[in-house]
Amino acid sequence: MEIGMTHYLALSAFMFTTGVIGVLTRRNAIVIFMSIELMLNAVNLSLVTFSHYLNDVQGQMLVFFVMTVAAAEAAVGLAIVISMFRNKQTINIDEINILKY
Amino acid sequence: MENTISEFGKVFIFLALGVVLVVGGFITSRLLRPFRPNTEKMTTYECGEEPVGSSWVQFNIRFYVIALIFIIFDVEILFLFPWATIYKQLGTFALVEALIFIGILLVGLAYAWVKGDLEWVRPNPNVPQLPTKKFEKMPARPEASLLSLVESITPASASESSLPKV
Amino acid sequence: MNSLAYQIIFYLFAAIIVGSAALVVISKNIIHSAFGLLFTFFGVAAIYVYLNADFIAVTQIVVYVGGILVLLLFGVMLTNKITQADLKTETLNPVPGLLITLSVLAMLLYTFYFRAKWVTVPVDQQLRGTVVEPIGIATMTTYVLPFEIVSIVLMVALLGAAYIARADRKVQTKEGK
Numbered sequence: 001m002e003i004g005m006t007h008y009l010a011l012s013a014f015m016f017t018t019g020v021i022g023v024l025t026r027r028n029a030i031v032i033f034m035s036i037e038l039m040l041n042a043v044n045l046s047l048v049t050f051s052h053y054l055n056d057v058q059g060q061m062l063v064f065f066v067m068t069v070a071a072a073e074a075a076v077g078l079a080i081v082i083s084m085f086r087n088k089q090t091i092n093i094d095e096i097n098i099l100k101y
Numbered sequence: 102m103e104n105t106i107s108e109f110g111k112v113f114i115f116l117a118l119g120v121v122l123v124v125g126g127f128i129t130s131r132l133l134r135p136f137r138p139n140t141e142k143m144t145t146y147e148c149g150e151e152p153v154g155s156s157w158v159q160f161n162i163r164f165y166v167i168a169l170i171f172i173i174f175d176v177e178i179l180f181l182f183p184w185a186t187i188y189k190q191l192g193t194f195a196l197v198e199a200l201i202f203i204g205i206l207l208v209g210l211a212y213a214w215v216k217g218d219l220e221w222v223r224p225n226p227n228v229p230q231l232p233t234k235k236f237e238k239m240p241a242r243p244e245a246s247l248l249s250l251v252e253s254i255t256p257a258s259a260s261e262s263s264l265p266k267v
Numbered sequence: 268m269n270s271l272a273y274q275i276i277f278y279l280f281a282a283i284i285v286g287s288a289a290l291v292v293i294s295k296n297i298i299h300s301a302f303g304l305l306f307t308f309f310g311v312a313a314i315y316v317y318l319n320a321d322f323i324a325v326t327q328i329v330v331y332v333g334g335i336l337v338l339l340l341f342g343v344m345l346t347n348k349i350t351q352a353d354l355k356t357e358t359l360n361p362v363p364g365l366l367i368t369l370s371v372l373a374m375l376l377y378t379f380y381f382r383a384k385w386v387t388v389p390v391d392q393q394l395r396g397t398v399v400e401p402i403g404i405a406t407m408t409t410y411v412l413p414f415e416i417v418s419i420v421l422m423v424a425l426l427g428a429a430y431i432a433r434a435d436r437k438v439q440t441k442e443g444k
Contacts, residue, residue, distance in 0.1 A: 031292075
């Protein structure tokens with residue numbers, strides 16, 4: 001079977017849903033971060049696929065900006081997680097509930 | 102397409118060869134070696150010392166700030182690489198744009214520098230406090246100084262000197 | 268282009284991606300999750316090579332594997348207690364999360380395979396050769412303003428993260444120490 005556009009998109013969909021499962025079901029904030037990175041990678045993959053099949057380099061430019069934002073997000077998010085760990089001694093998201101109510 | 106695939110194909114061959122060699126080595130050793138574990142053998146080797154506790158200890162936070170600065174400038178390089186390939190075509194405009202880009206990022210680096218995130222000193226250095234004053238006042242004749250030193254560290258005078266309370 | 272070896276290697280990398288992504292989510296050990304993420308990133312880089320995005324593939328390795336993954340591992344090492352030796356984590360609400368996600372996956376795949384009418388250019392017009400120069404030209408013409416804003420985003424991220432993470436910051440507690 002010839003490898004076409006839908007193959008890449010289906011792979012991207014699988015990665016994205018794996019990331020969604022991780023975000024919805026895990027307790028550890030760092031694993032949730034990893035799942036978010038999975039989702040961003042899936043989106044990047046579909047962007048590069050469209051860029052290839054439409055003969056347009058703009059999709060790849062968008063991937064660069066997504067990577068930049070992913071790096072910034074990981075940096076700030078992990079700093080927040082570390083700061084939270086220092087104050088609460090835990091990074092399980094169901095135990096960090098002082099903003100509830 | 103053909104060109105890039107064949108170039109990256111070489112990378113793939115190297116990758117596959119590395120994986121095959123390492124995994125093959127592990128599998129052959131698993132097949133050939135005797136397997137008789139005991140507690141002594143399973144402990145982590147720490148230069149002959151008995152390992153105490155887990156090796157997953159908490160790191161110092163300043164490693165994180167260093168990694169942070171690294172990743173920011175990693176992404177900067179990612180943007181400057183395609184810029185460098187077309188620099189000749191665009192000339193001064195590209196140079197000015199890149200200088201603005203680097204300049205804004207250097208503000209962040211300067212902030213981290215001013216705030217002392219880049220200084221590699223420990224906050225409370227544990228310097229051993231030895232009674233060094235007696236050694237500093239050593240005169241030119243060492244044998245005389247040794248004599249006075251021996252007198253000075255007799256028990257009577259040693260109680261006065263500031264020995265560290267360990 | 269679509270020879271048998273080409274397809275076999277594609278499916279190999281796709282299997283690596285799906286398997287290691289599942290490891291990231293399923294594994295109870297955070298370090299195993301991080302290694303699963305490493306293999307996922309490598310697999311995605313290989314798929315980028317298939318899509319003729321050579322520079323993105325290299326960038327994927329440099330930024331994700333060399334940067335973000337290292338940062339995540341630092342996060343793991345910075346947020347476990349010394350007494351807590353096992354680094355285990357559990358799941359939360361697995362059944363509803365799984366149901367929602369699988370319905371999303373089914374919807375996506377149904378759309379991709381049966382509903383969507385993708386517009387593609389003919390094969391002989393698809394991107395080929397290296398794309399570093401087109402990316403550089405796009406960076407310096409169409410995307411000049413985003414290029415500068417990226418530097419501001421990165422600077423703000425550096426300032427904010429360094430400020431939040433710094434250990435000896437004076438924290439105003441409730442007791443007013």
